[in-house]
Amino acid sequence: MIITRRGFCISFAAAGILSGIQPAGAEQPVTVRDMAGREVHLPALPKRIVLLEAHDLLTMSLLHRDPASLVVGWAAVDRLDSGELQTILLNGHSVSTVGTLSPDTLSLEGLIALSPDLIVTTGLHDAAGG
16 A cells, blocks of 8 residues: 555544544554545554655654654665764664665565555655656
8 A cells, every 4th residue: 555645644643643532552444535635544553664755754753752663664765864863763773775766766575575554655656757
């Protein structure tokens, strides 16, 4: 399942707000609308996320205490400003690098091997090439 960055951030924020209402550990389905207007249904909040833009971890850090605990892979890591920022964002977690910002650097087999619940992409990685 691939969802756009905006849809991911909205669903992540909504889930964070609603998590105070639900019992801890409750698995609830999540439905969001992506930027193309399609409804995306997830059986529960994702626990294994691949970010095709490493900067999205910064956004996640506004919504989750330890966002790297949910991220199993990321791309375009070189676009982060410094190694120190990477270290702070990762918070001791191991995250696989799956490519750069260019779509031709991504390995579908590598992405599948990470068993993600969700892949957050950018317009650069869509089927039409942007």
